[in-house]
Amino acid sequence: MELVKRYVSAVARYLPEADKAAISRELDADIQDKIEHQAQQQGRVLSTDEIAALLQQWGNPRHVAAQYAPAQPLVSSELMPLYWQVLKFVLAVLFVLQLLQSGMSMLQAEHFKLLQFLLQLSFGFFDEVATAFMVVTLVFYSAAFGNPLAGWLLQQNWQVKDLPAVERPWQQIRLMDIFTDLVSSGFLLLLLWHPLWMSADTLASLRLVFSADFKVFMPLLSLLLLCSLLFSLWCWYRPYWQQTTLLLNVLQNLLYVLAFSWIGFLPQLVLATNNPLPRLLELSDINRVLQHGALLLACYLFYEVLRDLYRIRQLRQIKTDE
Amino acid sequence: MTESRLDKMRGELRRGVLVLAVLASLEQPHYGYSLRKQLLDAGIDIDEGTLYPLVRRLAEQGLLDSEWQQAEGRERRYYQLSLQGKELLQQLSAEWQLLNGALGNLLEKTSWNS
Incomplete structure (x- = not known):
């Protein structure tokens, strides 16, 4: 039964703290039931290898945990098209601004060095992308909690006549x-x-x-x-x-x-x-x-x-x- | 149609009616393994990884009542339809009958069936 404990513990690792104890208790009981019924069918106690095979069949601990407590996506599927649109738009604006900034720096320099320009452009852009990505994602994530922002983003008050x-x-x-x-x-x-x-x-x-x-x-x-x-x-x-x-x-x-x-x-x-x-x-x-x-x-x-x-x-x- | 696509579509088709099958089976109290066996005997094979989390979710939604009981030296969580679950089962059953009838008529008219 050591294997069952290890398996349940592995599943619990991926569960939210609030549900960990309850789900582990239930999972353990379900596994014990299956072992018992298989043992009854075969008329003997299951070997360690057989229990291992049974748990292997039960599934990857991470997947099992995900079935019990599905992860909340950062952006809901209905907002995803708008999310991509906004993200692409913001990134494009940032790229142009960074291009302008790097271009200005190069114009002031004594000599134009292409590699230096490209490096400055790339690093500056990726630095801003990280912040922009986080801000946009957080805005859309907060919309997932049913606040008025989600209604506005999804235009839930749309009317056919307004189209x-x-x-x-x-x-x-x-x-x-x-x-x-x-x-x-x-x-x-x-x-x-x-x-x-x-x-x-x-x-x-x-x-x-x-x-x-x-x-x-x-x-x-x-x-x-x-x-x-x-x-x-x-x-x-x-x-x-x-x-x-x-x-x-x-x-x-x-x-x-x-x-x-x-x-x-x-x-x-x-x-x-x-x-x-x-x-x-x-x-x-x-x-x-x-x-x-x-x-x-x-x-x-x-x-x-x-x-x-x-x-x-x-x-x-x-x-x-x- | 490839085997994987058939499997995927079959899975989607079954997923929709799984709740109905589970609710219908829980008019009598069952613990996880006995519920799975009952469904299997009725011809519905659901793997544990899908069935047990589903039952738990239905209980969290108040559609099932649950109780831990000691049996044969071990504890088991027994589930049974709650009042709310019974009402939903009636509504879903009526919906299923309607859908099944309509779908039956449609399938009867298909060329391979005539």
């Missing part, structure tokens, strides 16, 4: 598009307001600053970018193109077209500081590239305006046909 009418495949906004818009707006905001988050040393080592002509336009551009951020978050919450959201997007993109066209025709976007520019890089070339970039962006956004106007027309046509 958007999706007539065309393009009406579903892809997560990647939302992410790209969010990151672009966030990146530009960080770039515009870099004096707020950069250290004094970093600021002093910068080789370029925005021109006075450009700075005049910064508050308006910042406001527009902030609105874009909010709009992207709204799209993340309701990822469907409807007439209203398309109209808002048209308005937003039209303002960007005007802004970037205006930026494209400024005489100078950036000025050199006292810190020397890297060799083979002229201030006039940098300004030309930035101006052309702004104009190209304006052209692309104008295409999006036309595309969205066409889509609005399509939606209106569907509504008329109904």
Whole structure:
């Protein structure tokens, strides 16, 4: 019977403290019953090897314990798709931010070393990933205890009538598009307001600053970018193109077209500081590239305006046909 | 269909009705091993690793009453349907009859059965 004690003790090791004694007592009684009945069938006392075989058949102690006290998953199965979505989104944002941070460090360095850049990027990213993973998982874990957060995450108060009418495949906004818009707006905001988050040393080592002509336009551009951020978050919450959201997007993109066209025709976007520019890089070339970039962006956004106007027309046509 | 897939689906099918089988068997008091034997005699083979934790869970939910008794020099935990368990058994039995009848009709119409 020594083997039975060892087996029950091995199972108890994986049981929660509160149930350990009760389950062990019951398991021991169940095993003893089986041994007794087998002994009765065979008309003799079971050998140690036979008891060992019986316990082997009963199952791995860890599995047996899991049957009695199934482990509580950190994230419930119904929240799992949302959990992955949020996790991927957060990790992507962190990667972009780390890329920006590592890129800034490299720009200040005397020489560009690819290996150093990649190592800094990897270690910095994994360091932040660990924290982000823990925070996101804890939020979803707390939702498993039936608090209002779970109801909100699962949108339990949904109504069929609130579901958007999706007539065309393009009406579903892809997560990647939302992410790209969010990151672009966030990146530009960080770039515009870099004096707020950069250290004094970093600021002093910068080789370029925005021109006075450009700075005049910064508050308006910042406001527009902030609105874009909010709009992207709204799209993340309701990822469907409807007439209203398309109209808002048209308005937003039209303002960007005007802004970037205006930026494209400024005489100078950036000025050199006292810190020397890297060799083979002229201030006039940098300004030309930035101006052309702004104009190209304006052209692309104008295409999006036309595309969205066409889509609005399509939606209106569907509504008329109904 | 591969053997493993058949086993998996068979397991899923049986898992659903296991509670009903256990509740129906516990109108009379049973301890773990005697319950398993009763089910086995009725043609339902459930391994110990599934049956005993299930019985324990049903007891925790208040569907079974339990009592430790000394017998043949050893202790055994006897289980029996509680009042709540009896009510649930009636409801589940009615549901099972309904489902069984409907499923029987469907299966009768299958090509290999006609």
